[in-house]
Amino acid sequence: MKARRRFLWSLIFGIAGMSSFPFAASAGDIATQTLAVGQVLRGHFMQERKLAGFANPLKSSGSFVLVPGTGLIWRGEKPFANTTVISSDGILQIANNQVSLRLPASRLPGLSHLYVTLGAAVSGNIKPLQQTFSVTQQSGGAQWKIVLKPLHPENAAMSQIKSLVLAGGKFVDSVEIDKGGGDVDQITFLDQHAGNADLTADEKSLFQALHK
Amino acid sequence: MSRVGAWLWLVVVAATAIYLAVRVADGITLDSNILALLPHAERDAAAQSIQDRIADSFSRRVVFLVGDASPAKAASAAQALGNALIQSGTVTAITSKLDPDAQRKMGSAYFPYRMGLLSDADRAHLLADNGQALVSRALSMLYGPGGFADGKLLARDPFLLMPAYFLSLPVPQSKFSFEDGVLSLKENHLTYVLVSVDLAGNPYATKFQAAFVSAVEKTVASLKAQTPDLTVLRTGAIFYAHEGTEAATNETSLIGVASLLAILALIFFVFRGLHPILLGFVAIGTGVLCAFTGTLFVFGQVHAVALLLGVSLIGISVDYSLQYFCEYFDETAPGPQARIKRVFPAIAIGLSATLIGYFTLLLAPFPGLRQVAVVSMLGLAASFLTVVLWYPVLDTNRGPVRDVRILRFAAFHWKLWEAPALRVARYSIVAGCLVCAVGGTFLLKVDDDVRHMQSLSTPLRSQEREIERLTGSSAGTQFILVRATNEQGLLQSEEKLMPLLVRAKQDGALDGFTAMSQFVPSISRQKENRTLIQNKLVTPHLAAYLQQIGYTQALNYTPPKTFLKPADLPRVGPLSLLSLLDMSSQGQAAHVVMLQNVKNAAAIEALAEKVPGTRLVDLADDWSRLFGEYRRYAIAVPVLSALLMCPLFCWRYGWRRGLRVLLPPLAAIALTPPIAALAGVAFTFFNAMALILVLSVGVDYSVFCSETSGARKPVTTLGIALAALCTILSFGMLALSSVFAVHAFGVTMLIGIFLAFLFAPAAGSGAVRA
Numbered sequence: 001m002k003a004r005r006r007f008l009w010s011l012i013f014g015i016a017g018m019s020s021f022p023f024a025a026s027a028g029d030i031a032t033q034t035l036a037v038g039q040v041l042r043g044h045f046m047q048e049r050k051l052a053g054f055a056n057p058l059k060s061s062g063s064f065v066l067v068p069g070t071g072l073i074w075r076g077e078k079p080f081a082n083t084t085v086i087s088s089d090g091i092l093q094i095a096n097n098q099v100s101l102r103l104p105a106s107r108l109p110g111l112s113h114l115y116v117t118l119g120a121a122v123s124g125n126i127k128p129l130q131q132t133f134s135v136t137q138q139s140g141g142a143q144w145k146i147v148l149k150p151l152h153p154e155n156a157a158m159s160q161i162k163s164l165v166l167a168g169g170k171f172v173d174s175v176e177i178d179k180g181g182g183d184v185d186q187i188t189f190l191d192q193h194a195g196n197a198d199l200t201a202d203e204k205s206l207f208q209a210l211h212k
Numbered sequence: 213m214s215r216v217g218a219w220l221w222l223v224v225v226a227a228t229a230i231y232l233a234v235r236v237a238d239g240i241t242l243d244s245n246i247l248a249l250l251p252h253a254e255r256d257a258a259a260q261s262i263q264d265r266i267a268d269s270f271s272r273r274v275v276f277l278v279g280d281a282s283p284a285k286a287a288s289a290a291q292a293l294g295n296a297l298i299q300s301g302t303v304t305a306i307t308s309k310l311d312p313d314a315q316r317k318m319g320s321a322y323f324p325y326r327m328g329l330l331s332d333a334d335r336a337h338l339l340a341d342n343g344q345a346l347v348s349r350a351l352s353m354l355y356g357p358g359g360f361a362d363g364k365l366l367a368r369d370p371f372l373l374m375p376a377y378f379l380s381l382p383v384p385q386s387k388f389s390f391e392d393g394v395l396s397l398k399e400n401h402l403t404y405v406l407v408s409v410d411l412a413g414n415p416y417a418t419k420f421q422a423a424f425v426s427a428v429e430k431t432v433a434s435l436k437a438q439t440p441d442l443t444v445l446r447t448g449a450i451f452y453a454h455e456g457t458e459a460a461t462n463e464t465s466l467i468g469v470a471s472l473l474a475i476l477a478l479i480f481f482v483f484r485g486l487h488p489i490l491l492g493f494v495a496i497g498t499g500v501l502c503a504f505t506g507t508l509f510v511f512g513q514v515h516a517v518a519l520l521l522g523v524s525l526i527g528i529s530v531d532y533s534l535q536y537f538c539e540y541f542d543e544t545a546p547g548p549q550a551r552i553k554r555v556f557p558a559i560a561i562g563l564s565a566t567l568i569g570y571f572t573l574l575l576a577p578f579p580g581l582r583q584v585a586v587v588s589m590l591g592l593a594a595s596f597l598t599v600v601l602w603y604p605v606l607d608t609n610r611g612p613v614r615d616v617r618i619l620r621f622a623a624f625h626w627k628l629w630e631a632p633a634l635r636v637a638r639y640s641i642v643a644g645c646l647v648c649a650v651g652g653t654f655l656l657k658v659d660d661d662v663r664h665m666q667s668l669s670t671p672l673r674s675q676e677r678e679i680e681r682l683t684g685s686s687a688g689t690q691f692i693l694v695r696a697t698n699e700q701g702l703l704q705s706e707e708k709l710m711p712l713l714v715r716a717k718q719d720g721a722l723d724g725f726t727a728m729s730q731f732v733p734s735i736s737r738q739k740e741n742r743t744l745i746q747n748k749l750v751t752p753h754l755a756a757y758l759q760q761i762g763y764t765q766a767l768n769y770t771p772p773k774t775f776l777k778p779a780d781l782p783r784v785g786p787l788s789l790l791s792l793l794d795m796s797s798q799g800q801a802a803h804v805v806m807l808q809n810v811k812n813a814a815a816i817e818a819l820a821e822k823v824p825g826t827r828l829v830d831l832a833d834d835w836s837r838l839f840g841e842y843r844r845y846a847i848a849v850p851v852l853s854a855l856l857m858c859p860l861f862c863w864r865y866g867w868r869r870g871l872r873v874l875l876p877p878l879a880a881i882a883l884t885p886p887i888a889a890l891a892g893v894a895f896t897f898f899n900a901m902a903l904i905l906v907l908s909v910g911v912d913y914s915v916f917c918s919e920t921s922g923a924r925k926p927v928t929t930l931g932i933a934l935a936a937l938c939t940i941l942s943f944g945m946l947a948l949s950s951v952f953a954v955h956a957f958g959v960t961m962l963i964g965i966f967l968a969f970l971f972a973p974a975a976g977s978g979a980v981r982a
Contacts, residue, residue, distance in 0.1 A: 101353070
């Protein structure tokens with residue numbers, strides 16, 4: 001049983017899906033930078049997770065904050081309140097105001113590799129992604145769509161992912177992660193806006209809590 | 213003294229030389245582990261064998277950190293280093309290499325037993341009847357970003373307890389993370405990749421050391437040629453041992469050659485001829501040859517320290533030659549036969565007394581000291597035989613030397629202890645020595661700490677500190693030893709220990725700990741957990757939870773009838789350290805709990821006492837205690853030697869004079885430690901051992917002075933002056949040694965021999981033998 005491996009890698013590729021959205025900002029040129037360092041991207045998400053053995057997809061929705069160079073805060077509001085914080089320090093999950101999961105980076109193989117990819121992507125550099133995925137652009141113009149497929153699907157790290165489909169205009173509007181066997185995550189992003197707004201004290205304390 | 217004797221001795225020496233040549237051709241093992249000089253404690257044989265095994269596994273581990281600005285270069289260099297070491301055959305395993313299958317193997321070993329495995333936090337929640345916390349976590353994992361669970365996993369582990377337990381397993385080297393299949397850490401833009409290897413051979417065997425260290429040097433050099441900025445840090449007992457051996461070997465040749473040259477120059481200066489030099493060389497050479505070969509024959513190998521002392525024997529065995537040569541200054545003994553007859557009684561009694569002194573070392577329960585004793589006894593006896601049997605044959609009829617200046621100088625030494633006019637000077641010297649000794653008594657410090665005794669090379673030490681700083685872990689010598697009648701008993705004891713250790717860690721008494729029970733709960737704990745999971749999680753929450761997530765498939769989470777046992781776990785990945793924790797041997801169940809950076813040993817000792825069958829063990833402290841015990845024993849040895857010499861002296865000189873012969877060397881060994889303390893030298897086991905030699909050598913001087921009379925007195929004092937000078941020359945250089953034990957030995961010898969020489973004429977002063 002590869003319980004642990006599945007667990008770790010799917011976490012990572014969940015993030016990998018997330019990480020891809022800031023870079024593909026403008027149509028035709030997915031390497032254009034729109035999110036400057038110091039800027040914060042905020043928005044809402046809707047996630048639909050189809051899993052084999054489940055009568056209905058697991059639907060959740062909430063808001064997110066992406067801080068290039070720092071990390072991501074993912075707040076689920078429905079069906080129940082929970083918060084996930086991801087940074088180079090690791091992963092922290094909070095449910096019912098209790099830490100339900102703390103995963104330091106040292107326990108998470110590949111997290112810092114992911115950070116290199118993510119950091120590069122934020123600054124408009126697609127190359128790190130191209131080392132891991134084949135990147136196909138399916139449509140251009142104001143609305144674009146790219147498909148990422150693992151270059152080395154036989155690699156254990158890639159066995160969890162069949163393909164990533166990203167679509168958007170100014171920002172990434174949707175991500176579809178096909179995990180094979182009928183398991184598919186569909187994430188739609190809404191009301192996205194990039195700004196220089198500082199993080200709230202609450203958000204800062206979440207990153208702090210993870211840093212500890 | 214006949215020609216027959218000379219021929220017989222030649223046959224023996226030739227046979228010895230041939231034996232040595234054969235052994236050298238086979239390759240000689242030179243042992244350099246200072247601890248090998250010591251016996252194994254008999255007190256608690258089981259605990260001792262466990263400690264030995266732990267010490268052995270510690271000493272076989274070598275850690276490298278390969279650092280570079282480019283993570284890829286660091287990783288490939290680390291891999292190249294590991295491969296090269298494996299290829300050299302000096303290394304059996306590279307633990308830092310990630311077994312790509314390790315996670316899978318671990319997963320399949322643990323997975324069947326998941327319904328009895330709870331992390332401490334989960335167990336606490338269930339004990340507090342807070343199953344909801346576990347439900348919330350499962351929901352966060354299901355709904356959160358990057359969902360990890362699929363239907364198959366959920367059917368078998370609905371509350372996802374397995375991943376939670378996995379994450380609670382203690383993983384060492386927490387500063388490291390797995391990147392691209394290697395363990396690495398980042399600091400100041402450098403990426404360090406860990407290469408941790410297990411040695412295939414004995415790190416204290418010189419041959420193996422040389423093979424391993426040269427493989428390392430060669431590989432590192434070629435890696436640096438490719439990547440000039442590469443940093444390679446290393447640590448491991450073998451590097452220290454190798455440097456120790458190198459230093460000892462270099463020092464052996466340096467001290468040996470230097471003392472030989474100094475002694476030969478001295479002889480040439482005093483006797484104005486090459487002849488005594490050649491003869492002296494023959495006596496010294498046969499002594500060292502027989503001592504070294506005999507020790508090899510008896511022990512199979514020679515310890516580096518014993519070898520050093522053996523080479524230094526030159527300083528002692530030359531005493532007999534010098535007594536003989538000084539007869540050149542005696543006009544009444546014109547030929548070799550007459551000369552040897554004159555000195556024979558003195559050197560025979562001297563040898564007998566010295567052999568008695570070294571014999572007591574044979575009684576000491578120290579393997580290394582027995583070697584020293586054998587080296588000394590054989591070397592002295594051989595030199596003695598060479599002087600007695602070969603000198604009369606080899607020494608061509610030379611006339612007496614008539615240089616009265618040297619004799620007059622030597623005569624003054626005797627007068628110092630005899631002339632009434634010099635009484636004030638005499639008493640001043642004695643009083644001066646006493647004042648120094650009394651003053652030094654206040655500074656006298658006893659030091660048995662074994663950590664001070666292995667002199668550690670500074671560059672290696674700083675690399676070790678850097679590795680400790682980077683990795684945040686140190687190769688501690690402290691652990692808790694757990695013993696019980698069986699394995700389950702061990703796990704249960706550890707489970708009682710864990711909460712206490714958790715609290716101690718919070719209190720800052722230590723940085724961390726690793727125990728088998730953290731990887732495998734005891735069967736009784738697993739039973740408890742299964743009941744907890746059933747009663748506090750499954751029964752109250754499962755139905756509602758499944759309904760909430762809309763899961764409709766059949767579940768299959770029923771635990772098996774059996775329970776997880778340590779033997780079920782593969783020794784791969786992070787679990788490879790389990791073999792370090794299990795120290796059980798036949799009929800003896802034992803685990804160790806590894807402790808990291810113990811800051812408050814007393815607190816740990818106290819908590820271990822609360823759980824039966826557990827106790828804190830400190831390898832270094834244990835050795836230090838041993839050193840202390842044997843230091844006290846070593847102090848008793850000179851007293852015993854003196855007592856054993858008494859019958860010989862009383863037979864030869866009678867009661868009063870017999871005791872008087874012992875007085876100067878006894879005064880020397882009593883005064884030496886406090887006077888050495890004035891120079892800041894602590895009193896250790898090795899200083900105590902040197903005192904035994906001071907006694908033996910000092911007794912020689914007393915005997916020579918006692919055996920002489922009248923006009924021959926200056927000839928005798930010239931002999932002991934030269935002898936003391938030679939001894940000080942060779943042992944004075946030992947004080948310069950970087951090997952702690954040899955240094956301590958040398959300093960004591962330096963002071964002790966000088967005092968023994970200074971006081972020697974007092975043994976024979978004014979007395980005329982009947």
